[in-house]
Every structure is written in C-alpha cells, then in structure tokens.
Amino acid sequence: QQPVQSPQAVILREGEDAVINCSSSKALYSVHWYRQKHGEAPVFLMILLKGGEQKGHDKISASFNEKKQQSSLYLTASQLSYSGTYFCGTESGRGSTLGRLYFGRGTQLTVWP
Amino acid sequence: ETGVTQTPRHLVMGMTNKKSLKCEQHLGHNAMYWYKQSAKKPLELMFVYSLEERVENNSVPSRFSPECPNSSHLFLHLHTLQPEDSALYLCASSLMRGNEQFFGPGTRLTVL
Numbered sequence: 001q002q003p004v005q006s007p008q009a010v011i012l013r014e015g016e017d018a019v020i021n022c023s024s025s026k027a028l029y030s031v032h033w034y035r036q037k038h039g040e041a042p043v044f045l046m047i048l049l050k051g052g053e054q055k056g057h058d059k060i061s062a063s064f065n066e067k068k069q070q071s072s073l074y075l076t077a078s079q080l081s082y083s084g085t086y087f088c089g090t091e092s093g094r095g096s097t098l099g100r101l102y103f104g105r106g107t108q109l110t111v112w113p
Numbered sequence: 114e115t116g117v118t119q120t121p122r123h124l125v126m127g128m129t130n131k132k133s134l135k136c137e138q139h140l141g142h143n144a145m146y147w148y149k150q151s152a153k154k155p156l157e158l159m160f161v162y163s164l165e166e167r168v169e170n171n172s173v174p175s176r177f178s179p180e181c182p183n184s185s186h187l188f189l190h191l192h193t194l195q196p197e198d199s200a201l202y203l204c205a206s207s208l209m210r211g212n213e214q215f216f217g218p219g220t221r222l223t224v225l
Binding site: 002030032034040041042043044047087089091094098099100101102103104105106 | 117144146153154155156157158161163168169171203207209210211212213214215216217218219
C-alpha cells in the first residue's frame with residue numbers, strides 16, 4: 001500500500017525546476033505532500049483530493065490524477081530553502097481508513113547556489 | 114508554547130527499562146497520531162486517536178502502549194523494547210482525521 005516516489009534524489013541549481021512523482025497501486029482518495037529538512041519535523045505542503053485537482057502556492061504546485069493513481073509535485077525556480085526530503089502520503093478512502101496515510105520513501109532534493 | 118511539542122527530545126534506554134514519550138498540541142485539534150521514522154524506511158503510522166478514542170492500531174507490538182487522556186495530550190509508553198525499535202518517534206495532530214497533519218520535532222530513541 002506504500003506509494004512509490006521517484007526520483008529518489010534530485011540535485012538542482014538555484015532557479016531550476018524539478019518534478020517529484022508519487023504513484024500508488026490502490027485507488028486513492030487524497031494525496032498529502034510534506035517536506036522534511038534534516039533534523040526537523042515534516043512540514044505540510046498541500047493536500048489534493050479525489051476529483052483530479054491541482055493546487056499551488058508560491059512556486060510549488062501539485063496535481064492529482066486519480067485515474068492513474070498518481071500525483072506530481074512541481075517546484076519551479078527552485079530556491080535554496082527548497083532543499084529537504086519530500087514525502088507523499090496517500091489516503092485510500094474515507095470511513096475507517098480516514099486519516100490513515102501511507103508514506104513513500106521520500107525524494108531528497110538538494111539545491112545549490 | 115505553540116504547535117506540537119514532544120518530550121524528551123532524546124532518550125537512551127536499556128531493553129528492560131520502562132519509559133514514556135509525551136506529546137502535547139496547542140492547536141485545538143481533535144486527532145493525534147504516533148509515527149515511527151527509521152533510517153532508510155518510510156514514515157510508519159503506529160496509532161491514531163480521534164476525539165480521545167483509538168481508531169487505528171497498525172499491528173504495533175504490545176511493547177508500545179499509547180494513551181490519550183484528553184485531546185491535547187498523547188503518550189507512548191515503552192517497555193522491554195528491542196534494539197530495532199531505535200528510531201525517531203514523531204507525534205502529529207490534525208483538526209479532524211483526514212486533514213493536514215502538523216508534526217512535532219520528534220523523540221530520538223536509542224535502545225541499547
């Protein structure tokens with residue numbers, strides 16, 4: 001039930017773009033994205049709900065294709081502060097599994113000046 | 114204090130010890146979670162509490178025992194742990210189950 005994230009690691013120069021993918025073998029209700037910097041707690045970025053939506057704030061956006069059970073996180077014009085490990089968490093439904101997130105292994109993003 | 118706090122931040126214990134991890138949230142949330150984060154492994158959900166009632170116990174060994182006395186506090190009682198239980202234990206809370214989760218800084222646990 002654990003989603004698969006790709007790539008495992010990305011190295012960028014400041015100002016470059018990156019895409020991180022998250023795919024599941026199960027039907028999804030929602031996808032949650034988090035970023036964790038070394039030695040810190042994961043920080044919430046955004047939730048995408050069933051219905052195939054896109055969201056974004058600042059230069060970070062995401063899409064959710066429920067038919068393909070995939071979500072992608074887009075980071076444009078990357079900044080040094082974007083460095084960290086990005087995790088997707090997937091939720092397969094409401095009811096008893098509400099709030100039960102399965103997390104991917106993470107994508108380590110490094111931005112160099 | 115604001116957000117989600119966890120104490121202690123670091124804990125070293127022997128296999129025969131009994132200890133407890135504490136989590137407190139100051140966000141007025143109704144759901145709280147315990148996660149285990151090991152090196153090279155994804156975040157693993159251990160327990161979910163909603164309105165102080167346990168709604169998820171993800172096949173966690175009985176040497177881990179959660180307690181949620183009220184919606185602001187969550188404990189994880191530990192006894193006779195194994196070295197493979199060494200990990201970062203993260204607490205999180207959300208307004209309701211399914212909403213975005215806010216994580217605490219974690220307790221780094223080492224079992225000798």
